[in-house]
Structure formats: structure tokens, C-alpha cells
């Protein structure tokens with residue numbers, strides 16, 4: 513079967529093929545990449561792309577909207593936690609081995625949980641990154657926890673480090689891997705063997721974290 517795809521050109525270095533949540537295929541390509549080359553790359557990966565497109569659970573036709581009712585589960589640091597709706601008219605979301613949300617806040621659940629995750633990501637990722645930067649002997653400018661669309665983290669030419677807030681849903685080892693990865697870019701801009709050596713020194717099991725992201729990353733991409 514022919515795979516239909518759209519191409520988005522930008523000033524990037526590598527080509528990436530993404531199956532979006534609505535099952536459309538988008539190729540993100542460096543400027544001036546030939547259409548032939550892109551077609552060949554898509555063809556090479558057709559089986560994997562096909563698998564992704566037809567994966568029901570991973571690529572639901574409609575984004576499952578959480579209702580924020582008791583019994584629902586939410587991911588946090590690699591685990592699913594149950595949600596309980598309380599009668600308290602408190603003004604947000606709280607967590608104590610379970611998530612709690614007030615009855616009157618259920619409708620605002622999307623925003624409240626997003627805020628809670630961002631706050632939690634900031635509290636956990638920023639000190640972690642600080643400690644890892646110290647170990648690596650690197651200095652960054654600023655750390656920002658953002659709504660990144662296609663990446664878990666990035667390192668800008670001005671040495672600012674960005675992390676996707678959704679990372680806080682991943683296990684700590686995965687979070688640490690992304691932090692190590694981005695901070696190592698302060699020493700080594702590209703994914704050279706030297707880059708991966710440095711990552712491995714900091715985190716010998718980093719391949720496991722990479723595998724985890726490959727397998728479960730899509731669950732992190734869904735907001736909740």
C-alpha cells in the first residue's frame with residue numbers, strides 16, 4: 513500500500529518521519545532534501561510506518577478525552593495513579609499516591625492537571641538538571657519547561673535547555689536520560705560516537721531509556 517505523506521521543510525539536520533495522532537504521516541526534512549530521497553526513506557520505513565498507522569491503541573482515531581472522574585488513572589513518573597473526585601471545593605489538583613480533584617473542578621481538569629504537571633516537572637527536572645550539569649562540568653543559561661510538540665528536550669545555540677513538560681509522566685531513569693542527553697549537547701553538538709560515549713559514562717543503561725521512549729513515548733504525547 514502506498515503511504516501518503518506531507519513534507520515540512522525546515523532548517524533541521526536530519527529527516528524524521530512522524531505518524532500524527534490523526535494517523536497522517538509527516539516527513540520533517542532539512543531544506544533542499546530531494547523528493548526522491550524522501551520517497552526512498554519513507555519506503556525503507558514503510559513497514560514500521562504501516563504498523564504505527566494501524567495500531568489502534570497507540571493511534572486512537574480521536575484523542576481520548578479524560579473526564580476526570582473517580583477511578584480514572586493518570587501517568588506520573590512512569591506509574592499510573594488513580595484519580596479521586598472529592599467534595600472539597602479546593603482550587604486545584606493534589607497528589608498523595610493518588611490524584612485528587614474537587615468536584616467543582618472536574619470541568620477544568622485539563623487545565624488544572626496540565627498546570628500541576630508543569631509545576632511538578634519544574635520542581636523535579638530543574639534541580640536534577642542542575643546536579644547533572646555539575647557532574648558533567650557544563651554550564652547552561654536557562655532551563656525552561658515548555659509545551660514542545662515533537663521533542664522531549666532541546667538545547668539551543670544560546671545554551672538554553674528546554675524540556676517537554678510531558679516528560680514528568682515518564683520514569684525517573686527516562687527523565688534522567690533526556691537531561692543527560694540535552695546537557696551533553698553543551699559539550700558535543702551532534703550525535704557523534706563521542707557524544708554517545710559521554711552519555712554512556714553518565715548513564716550506562718541509557719539504551720533502556722531510549723527503548724522505553726520508543727515504546728511508550730506516544731502515551732506521553734497524549735496530554736493526560
Ligand SMILES: [Zn+2]
Pocket residue numbers: 693697703
Ligand atoms: Zn540530541
